[in-house]
């Protein structure tokens with residue numbers, strides 16, 4: 099039996115509050131399932147925290163937290179992924195990557211900071227100092243200090259930094275596999291009819307990209323390109339292979355860290 103949900107009997111759904119989820123939000127709000135759920139928006143690290151703490155039942159969470167969940171179920175055929183350059187996840191810097199001495203890690207991210215660690219070590223084969231951040235740190239991206247930036251702030255940072263190393267493109271060059279940044283994950287079994295209706299809502303969103311674009315005028319980056327060429331929303335078998343490979347790297351890297 100699915101676990102008891104909140105008093106309103108609505109399923110609490112957490113979603114990332116970046117532009118890349120606007121088509122999905124459009125679908126969820128316009129689909130019949132809208133009345134069965136409460137939508138909470140926050141940045142990825144917070145959506146992950148809410149799912150771990152159990153204040154939401156399902157969330158579009160950074161995949162890097164999957165190994166930290168006591169129970170997890172990947173639901174739906176949709177995700178935030180890429181099959182080429184993702185545009186909104188990159189290491190930004192003023193010097194080429196081999197000259198970078200320090201990398202500031204985006205406090206809003208869980209997946210991309212782990213991906214940056216894997217790629218710096220295995221793909222670029224450099225060992226800069228890695229520094230966690232707490233608040234906006236983008237003004238500190240200068241000289242030999244680079245920064246991982248994700249989401250809308252990354253689309254802005256494209257106009258600022260001299261060098262941009264797209265982590266989606268680098269992963270694909272490194273592994274030959276697509277990448278999954280975030281997936282719909284529940285922390286308890288959910289009713290099958292809800293899952294089916296929620297899956298359909300995601301599909302409706304992706305069929306209405308033009309309307310999502312029209313509702314969110316944005317000058318900094320072309321959202322048609324972003325939604326149709328950079329972000330790839332289908333959770334395909336190839337993407338699941340990329341996801342498994344990434345989680346394998348993460349486990350291996352943390353073993354190295356734990357045992358020196």
Ligand SMILES: C=C(O[C@@H]1C=C(C(=O)O)C=C[C@H]1O)C(=O)O
Nearest residue numbers: 142160186207208209210249279
């Ligand atoms: C591609 C992106 O993927 C995001 C990156 C995440 C992360 O790094 O933890 C989490 C959720 C995704 O929405 C992006 O937001 O730019």
